[in-house]
Amino acid sequence: MxxxxxxxxxxxxxxxxxxxxxxxxxxxxxxxxxxxxxxxxxxxxxxxxxxxxxxxxxxxxxxxxxxxxxxxxxxxxxxxxxxxxxxxxxxxxxxxxxxxxxxxxxxxxxxxxxxxxxxxxxxxxxxxxxxxxxxxxxxxxxxxxxxxxxxxxxxxxxxxxxxxxxxxxxxxxxxxxxxxxxxxxxxxxxxxxxxxxxxxxxxxxxxxxxxxxxxxQHIPGIYLSVSADYEPLLDTLGIGCEHQYGWCRWKSNNVKAQIEQLQQAGLQLGDIQIQRPNLDDLFLNLTGRSLRS
Ligand SMILES: Nc1ncnc2c1ncn2[C@@H]1O[C@H](COP(=O)(O)OP(=O)(O)OP(=O)(O)O)[C@@H](O)[C@H]1O
Structure with a gap:
């Protein structure tokens, strides 16, 4: 073209x-x-x-x-x-x-x-x-x-x-x-x-x-989030996370295994959010700032 x-x-x-x-x-x-x-x-x-x-x-x-x-x-x-x-x-x-x-x-x-x-x-x-x-x-x-x-x-x-x-x-x-x-x-x-x-x-x-x-290219993987109330539990599982609007969020390269790990620790499926990275995450990744800030 x-x-x-x-x-x-x-x-x-x-x-x-x-x-x-x-x-x-x-x-x-x-x-x-x-x-x-x-x-x-x-x-x-x-x-x-x-x-x-x-x-x-x-x-x-x-x-x-x-x-x-x-x-x-x-x-x-x-x-x-x-x-x-x-x-x-x-x-x-x-x-x-x-x-x-x-x-x-x-x-x-x-x-x-x-x-x-x-x-x-x-x-x-x-x-x-x-x-x-x-x-x-x-x-x-x-x-x-x-x-x-x-x-x-x-x-x-x-x-x-x-x-x-x-x-x-x-x-x-x-x-x-x-x-x-x-x-x-x-x-x-x-x-x-x-x-x-x-x-x-x-x-x-x-x-x-x-x-x-x-x-x-810039942010492969999937985000998992749970309520910030579960942060102590994440600590015991060795999962580091970032805080976002009352949620703890981290990037996972093996979503299935990690969800099973969370379920074994007592979380229900409904407690876990699964999210693909979006362009706001991309902008944050590229510049260190949010598009909306
Ligand atoms: N006529 C002007 N005189 C002086 N500075 C200007 C003028 N027009 C734009 N600027 C400055 O140039 C920069 C880019 O402005 P621009 O309007 O192109 O941004 P933008 O990405 O379109 O923003 P927005 O989403 O708010 O419309 C800004 O710092 C703005 O203050």
Whole structure:
């Protein structure tokens, strides 16, 4: 597959602060690539340079192997973190307004249907819920039927149901063959939606691969946890553990044998949690800090 986007040694400084520090990666057509990192890691600054909103201080961005030309904006879609919507316009009128910016916009009715907004066409945009507003911003980003779609923290602040709903829309967009680049600080979002993720920390891309390869490579094994009340028992069994929200947790390379050992010591199966490492564990492993801290 041809690289749709190539990014080389991208760097951005604000005064003395290096916000993005020599990031390089490439993105294949049809792929969903996620930049995952904590607040202030440099995700938005990176995506804004790729979108052409911010000028890099150093580095190179190639679209289909060439520097971005004046037509680039017609071929991409952007869902910004914050987009100011025109006062006193409803959803349909808003789509019509933004459609004027493009040479060949998709029909508004198709956009409404794709983003589950049919029943909200006449709704004032300032009366939309958080999830409905994000779906409208997604519809705006899709007006020109873009090849490459940028989603900057699209589900931040949404309730779990609205987030799941949004993920389903992104899945449909992926299935239609579009390339998606998204930023998020939700590990479950990155794991669910992205074919590949790049972990960003302090302006640098510290790891990049499929979520599962990253986990297998950096933190093989399975976590076992029991209530912290059982810590004295773990001590007698010689099991060292870390404390996590009232639980004692440790990594096991032989889950079956260790569960039998715990059962022989008097624990019930229901007392033991078994958990595969997740991207938060990966981030902690790579940086010594939690994604959520
Ligand atoms: N316009 C600006 N002027 C000065 N500093 C900035 C500016 N924009 C970003 N920064 C700084 O650059 C760093 C990276 O910010 P950025 O917004 O790219 O991070 P992020 O990973 O997107 O964070 P978040 O998840 O909170 O959106 C931060 O330290 C931020 O304070």
């Amino acid at each position: 041809v690289d749709i986007l190539q990014v080389r040694r991208l760097t951005k400084r604000f005064d003395n602060k290096v916000a993005v520090d020599g990031i390089s990666f490439s993105l294949k057509g049809g792929q969903c690539f996620g930049l995952l990192g904590p607040n202030g890691a440099g995700k938005t600054t990176t995506i804004e340079m790729l979108e052409g909103v911010l000028a890099p201080d150093e580095g190179e961005i190639l679209f289909h192997g060439k520097p971005r030309s004046s037509t680039f904006r017609q071929l991409i879609g952007i869902q910004f973190q914050n987009t100011a919507l025109q006062e006193r316009l409803n959803v349909l009128e808003t789509l019509k307004l933004f459609s004027r910016l493009y040479e060949s916009p998709l029909p508004e009715r198709e956009l409404l249907q794709r983003c589950q907004l049919d029943e909200l066409a006449e709704q004032d945009t300032h009366k939309l819920s958080g999830g409905q507003r994000q779906r409208l911003l997604l519809a705006i980003a899709l007006i020109n039927d873009p090849q490459l779609l940028f989603l900057d923290e699209p589900t931040t602040g949404l309730d779990p149901q609205a987030r799941l709903n949004f993920w389903k829309l992104v899945e449909q967009i992926k299935a239609s063959g579009k390339t998606v680049l998204l930023t998020t600080h939700y590990m479950d979002e990155a794991h669910y939606l992205c074919d590949e993720i790049g972990i960003v920390d302090q302006g640098q891309l510290i790891a990049r691969d499929t979520p599962q390869n990253l986990l297998d």
